[in-house]
Amino acid sequence: LARGPAGRDLAGRHVVVSAGGTREPIDPVRFIGNRSSGLQGYALARTAVARGARVTLVSANVALPDPAGARIVPVGSAEEMHKAVLAAAGDADAVVMAAAVADFRPAGYRGTKIKKTEGAEPEPIRLTKNPDILAELGRTRRPGQVVVGFAAETDNALENGRAKLARKGCDLLVVNEVGENLTFGRPDNEAVILGADGSQTEVPRGAKEDLAEVVWDLVAARLGAPQA
Ligand code: CTP
Ligand code: CA
Numbered sequence: 001l002a003r004g005p006a007g008r009d010l011a012g013r014h015v016v017v018s019a020g021g022t023r024e025p026i027d028p029v030r031f032i033g034n035r036s037s038g039l040q041g042y043a044l045a046r047t048a049v050a051r052g053a054r055v056t057l058v059s060a061n062v063a064l065p066d067p068a069g070a071r072i073v074p075v076g077s078a079e080e081m082h083k084a085v086l087a088a089a090g091d092a093d094a095v096v097m098a099a100a101v102a103d104f105r106p107a108g109y110r111g112t113k114i115k116k117t118e119g120a121e122p123e124p125i126r127l128t129k130n131p132d133i134l135a136e137l138g139r140t141r142r143p144g145q146v147v148v149g150f151a152a153e154t155d156n157a158l159e160n161g162r163a164k165l166a167r168k169g170c171d172l173l174v175v176n177e178v179g180e181n182l183t184f185g186r187p188d189n190e191a192v193i194l195g196a197d198g199s200q201t202e203v204p205r206g207a208k209e210d211l212a213e214v215v216w217d218l219v220a221a222r223l224g225a226p227q228a
Helices: 039-050 078-089 133-140 157-168 208-223
Strands: 014-020 024-027 030-032 054-060 070-075 094-097 104-106 127-129 146-153 172-177 188-195 200-207
Touching: 014 039, 014 078, 024 104, 030 104, 039 054, 039 070, 039 208, 054 078, 070 078, 078 094, 078 133, 094 133, 094 208, 133 146, 133 157, 146 157, 146 208, 157 172, 157 188, 172 208, 188 208, 200 208
Parallel strands: 014 054, 014 094, 054 070, 094 146, 146 172
Antiparallel strands: 024 030, 104 127, 172 188, 188 200
16 A cells, blocks of 8 residues: 655645553552553654654553654543543544443442451452443544444454454454464554454564554555555
8 A cells, every 4th residue: 555755645635543452440459451551552643754644642550651753642531531532523524442441341430448357258349330431422423523432352353253242333443363472562562453444454474564564554544555
């Protein structure tokens, strides 16, 4: 695919990338989290900057250096990410949800640390649903805005991926097989990228940068000619 002058095929574009994993507070010292390292989202942000985009990186709980040239919006929980992504998406040409967003959060946040009580069983932690950011982006986007999701699947990856793509109303879904040291915290990744147009792009195991470049190739193709 052509990348325009000096490969800057995203020049003049605003892209929003979410990265990392949300943390859902239980009490002031504890949370429910996940294994996302943020490496894939950060690779997406770096490569988009290199291709000329204005980049907003909504970053949840990562221990990685800030990518030069991106605007970083740090968030903690899924609700914070929801607010930040929707706000940034207003004028975005593309939104890529690489973050691992918790599906549920503890229903009753405790303002004080939960203590153990001698001889008593612990209270169960009740959960409630978080907003589905990607599905909302799929529903509310402007015409022409490209929406990309990631799907973490442990089994029937392609079948589940197709159903998820339709359910979320996104243009592209990057399907990752997760578990057993396949993705989380590794510098490399492999994926199949499903398109709402029925396309299927296989990306062999390689650097997370390489997968990021393929994602931007597919996004750029959907955005049309590079802007001057
Ligand atoms: N996602 C989101 N908001 C949520 C949950 C997920 O925006 N509350 C996004 C993720 O960032 C990812 C995509 O949705 O881009 C798919 O996430 P995944 O966990 O694979 O899908 P779910 O719809 O949550 O389905 P499940 O976990 O049940 O497989
Ligand atoms: Ca989920």
